[in-house]
Amino acid sequence: MDSTVKVKSYKYKKHYNPEQVVFGFIKYLVLCLFGFIAVLPIISCIITAFKTNAEYQTTNVMTPPKSWLNFSNFIDAFTKANMGRAFLNSLIVMIVVLVVSVIIGSQLAFVLNRFKFPGNGLIRNLFFFASLLPSVATQVTVYSIMSSLGFINHLYGYIVMMCGTDVISIYLFIQYMENIPVSLDESAIMDGASYWKIYWKIILPLLKPAIVTSCILKGVSVYNEYYCANLYLQTPDVKTLAVSLYTFVGPKGSQYNLICAGVIISFIPALIVFILFQNQIYSGIAAGAVKG
Amino acid sequence: MTEKKTFSQWITSRRVQQVLICIGFTVIPLVLLLIFTYIPFGKMVQFSFFKMTYLTPPQARRFVGWQNYIDVFRRKDCFGALKLSLYYMVGAIVQLFLALLLATMLSFKTKGGNFFKGLMFFPYMISGIAIGFIFKFFYTRGFVLDTVLQWCGFNLKDLPYWLKDQRINNWSLVFTSVWRYFGQNMVLFIGAIMSVDSELYEAASLDGANKWEQFRYIILPSIKTIVTLNVILSITGSLSSFEQPYVITNGANGTGTYFVIMNRIAHTSQKVGLASAMAVVLLMIIIICTILQKLFFKYIFRDADSDDESYKAKKARLRAEKAAIKANKARLSQTKGGIA
Numbered sequence: 001m002d003s004t005v006k007v008k009s010y011k012y013k014k015h016y017n018p019e020q021v022v023f024g025f026i027k028y029l030v031l032c033l034f035g036f037i038a039v040l041p042i043i044s045c046i047i048t049a050f051k052t053n054a055e056y057q058t059t060n061v062m063t064p065p066k067s068w069l070n071f072s073n074f075i076d077a078f079t080k081a082n083m084g085r086a087f088l089n090s091l092i093v094m095i096v097v098l099v100v101s102v103i104i105g106s107q108l109a110f111v112l113n114r115f116k117f118p119g120n121g122l123i124r125n126l127f128f129f130a131s132l133l134p135s136v137a138t139q140v141t142v143y144s145i146m147s148s149l150g151f152i153n154h155l156y157g158y159i160v161m162m163c164g165t166d167v168i169s170i171y172l173f174i175q176y177m178e179n180i181p182v183s184l185d186e187s188a189i190m191d192g193a194s195y196w197k198i199y200w201k202i203i204l205p206l207l208k209p210a211i212v213t214s215c216i217l218k219g220v221s222v223y224n225e226y227y228c229a230n231l232y233l234q235t236p237d238v239k240t241l242a243v244s245l246y247t248f249v250g251p252k253g254s255q256y257n258l259i260c261a262g263v264i265i266s267f268i269p270a271l272i273v274f275i276l277f278q279n280q281i282y283s284g285i286a287a288g289a290v291k292g
Numbered sequence: 293m294t295e296k297k298t299f300s301q302w303i304t305s306r307r308v309q310q311v312l313i314c315i316g317f318t319v320i321p322l323v324l325l326l327i328f329t330y331i332p333f334g335k336m337v338q339f340s341f342f343k344m345t346y347l348t349p350p351q352a353r354r355f356v357g358w359q360n361y362i363d364v365f366r367r368k369d370c371f372g373a374l375k376l377s378l379y380y381m382v383g384a385i386v387q388l389f390l391a392l393l394l395a396t397m398l399s400f401k402t403k404g405g406n407f408f409k410g411l412m413f414f415p416y417m418i419s420g421i422a423i424g425f426i427f428k429f430f431y432t433r434g435f436v437l438d439t440v441l442q443w444c445g446f447n448l449k450d451l452p453y454w455l456k457d458q459r460i461n462n463w464s465l466v467f468t469s470v471w472r473y474f475g476q477n478m479v480l481f482i483g484a485i486m487s488v489d490s491e492l493y494e495a496a497s498l499d500g501a502n503k504w505e506q507f508r509y510i511i512l513p514s515i516k517t518i519v520t521l522n523v524i525l526s527i528t529g530s531l532s533s534f535e536q537p538y539v540i541t542n543g544a545n546g547t548g549t550y551f552v553i554m555n556r557i558a559h560t561s562q563k564v565g566l567a568s569a570m571a572v573v574l575l576m577i578i579i580i581c582t583i584l585q586k587l588f589f590k591y592i593f594r595d596a597d598s599d600d601e602s603y604k605a606k607k608a609r610l611r612a613e614k615a616a617i618k619a620n621k622a623r624l625s626q627t628k629g630g631i632a
Contacts, residue, residue: 023503027397034394035411038475041426042414044436048429061429062439104324107317117314123322130329132582134532136551137571140558141332141339144346164324189306195313224419227538231559242419256429263422270417278410285476286483 049073049260056257073261077248081262082236086244087269089155089233093240094222097162098215101169105214106207109173110199114185131167139228146232153235161232162222169214172287176210177203216277216284223270241266340569345562360569370570373550376462380533380549383466384526387474392519395481396507409482413475424539427468431455431540458546465536465547472536477522484515520592524585528578550574 048056050065050073078084112120142161151157180203188198204211226242233239245266248259274281340360344353364370394412398405415423430436431454438451454464488510496506534551537543543552550570558567 019502027400027402030394031397031402031408034390035408038412038415038471040440041430041436041471045426045429060439061435104317104320108321111314111317115310115314117310123318126322126325126330130325132578133329133333133575134534134551134578136532136534136555137574138329138332138336140554140564140567140571141335142328143559144335144564145327145332147346160324161328164321164328195309199313199317220417224417226419226421227535242421245419245421245425248425256432259425260429263425266422267418270419271414274410274414274417278406282409282413282479283483285479 045260045263048257049264051257053255053257056255073257074265077258077262078265080258081244081247082239083241083244083262083265085237086239086241089238090223090241092155093159093162094219096159097222098219100159100163101166101218102211102214104163105166105169106173106204106211107199109170109177110203112170113174113177114182127167127170136227139231143231152232153238155233155238158229158232158238161228162225166218169218172210172214173207176207180206212280213284213287216281219273220270241269336568336571339564340572342565343563344565346564347562356565360565361573363566364569364573369548369553370550370566371573373548373553374531376537376547376549377530377533379462379466380469380530381527383470384530385523387470387477388519388522388526390470391474391477391481395478395485396511398478399482399485399511400503409475409479413479415472416476418472420535421539423468423472423536427464427536427540428455431464455541455547456545461541461545461547465540468540469533469536480518480522481515484518485511488514520589524588527585528581531574531578531581 044061047064048061050068050070051059052066052070052072055065108123112124146152146157146161149157151160184202184206185198188202193201224242226240226245229240229243230246233243245262248255248262341355341357342353343356343359398409402408418426433453434448437454438448441451442448452460455461492510493506496510501509532551533549534555537547537549537552538555541547543549543556548556551574554567554570554574557563557570
């Protein structure tokens with residue numbers, strides 16, 4: 001036991017040259033600087049969210065609040081912006097969109113990857129070209145289609161619109177499916193399984209890592225989506241969490257202690273998910289970018 | 293004879309099944325794609341030749357020919373807004389550079405590395421509208437940024453109004469965008485750097501290579517493709533920059549990027565024809581850029597399209613090398629054994 005410790009410390013000393021010290025110092029300096037810049041806006045928001053109105057008007061924004069247990073702003077923001085309902089709406093939208101888009105996306109990828117048929121390449125290109133169109137631009141006319149379908153101000157309309165599978169997850173599925181040996185399908189066919197069964201019993205379970213990745217990428221973007229939600233979900237009881245923040249635009253526009261509390265409530269679910277699934281999120285980002 | 297018949301039956305039933313599954317599994321995604329991408333696209337082209345609002349009934353729309361397109365290029369607020377993309381392009385390049393720097397630092401052993409990574413990545417998880425509020429607050433006169441700068445010894449009188457002063461406000465918005473996305477870029481680069489075989493570093497440090505040399509000769513070549521891809525993507529990205537100015541300033545004081553102006557023309561002024569023409573013009577520019585990018589990639593990295601293939605090839609090569617080393621070792625130990 002003793003000897004191993006000695007070996008370790010010896011090794012450490014051996015690597016401990018001036019160049020490394022300087023490099024280490026600069027490294028931590030830079031990391032601390034950027035870490036500070038990254039959290040500063042959020043920290044200031046947290047500080048302000050705990051202040052009473054009087055405190056907010058009299059003290060500097062960076063002065064800590066008198067009491068860190070003053071949750072009145074949070075309660076106020078939560079009720080004023082109807083965030084309970086909004087959170088429920090966000091949850092419904094997210095779950096339905098994720099389930100539907102994973103299923104139709106992986107089904108499409110299954111067909112595109114496993115079968116050669118006329119139009120296979122065409123479908124791939126159609127999806128690729130669609131990914132070039134920035135969604136803000138297409139919303140100019142999607143709006144008129146949504147209104148003619150009667151989809152405006154209904155949660156289901158927004159959900160259907162968001163279900164359109166994105167190319168990145170299709171690419172992910174196809175890429176992943178290339179590594180699932182076709183011999184698995186073939187042996188299942190020998191056993192008399194239908195393609196329908198092969199998809200549900202073999203392909204879908206094996207796609208799990210790709211599904212997790214695409215759920216993370218799509219989940220973040222659906223949860224945070226506010227532009228279309230703001231266009232199509234205007235009545236109070238269909239607002240999603242991101243849209244509910246718009247309540248603070250206008251008359252309450254400068255009451256930042258209330259606004260900051262609302263902002264913090266809106267990202268707490270994301271923070272929890274982030275802390276729990278940190279590593280999956282990182283690998284999801286890295287995997288999703290390969291073909292992005 | 294009977295056997296043959298059942299076989300052909302089997303074949304046909306498979307065929308039928310295949311066709312059914314192909315249709316069944318593609319129909320929903322294709323319908324969605326049609327309704328929410330291609331029909332809107334077609335309508336956009338159609339609308340761009342009309343003078344109309346959303347509420348104008350089809351009979352009352354007035355055909356104006358190329359007038360909307362002429363307006364896009366003539367009106368100062370339309371095409372001129374594309375100039376603002378330059379700010380975002382510069383921001384994107386700075387962002388990539390910083391992301392690369394920090395990714396390299398974090399991919400070496402770092403105490404608390406995961407903590408720093410988390411801090412810098414988290415902004416990516418916050419919704420755009422929340423970021424809008426955070427930064428409106430951040431930049432308000434006498435608030436967060438001004439306070440911190442005063443700590444550093446600046447005088448409040450010398451500081452500009454971050455969101456009103458036309459000399460600086462676009463940079464303020466660009467900073468927000470960098471703040472939001474650079475952590476994501478960094479995580480992406482860390483992923484790419486981690487996929488480099490760690491044996492290469494060991495070999496390099498045995499050969500006496502310092503950190504810079506390790507970066508220059510090992511890390512950079514292996515992530516060249518992904519960096520270039522991101523540089524190129526940032527060009528189209530900055531042409532269509534929208535979120536930061538939309539949520540923070542709503543395009544006031546000369547911060548309206550092309551899409552912010554387009555959004556305003558479409559949904560506030562209800563000039564749907566003009567907005568459609570703007571969208572079509574930018575789409576054309578983006579498509580041209582994408583084609584140029586593809587050509588560029590084909591020219592610079594001939595194997596860019598078969599990215600993962602080259603990755604596989606690399607892996608295979610490394611595996612072969614490892615095997616060779618193992619074989620060598622085995623042979624050595626054998627000879628050693630022989631000597632002993």
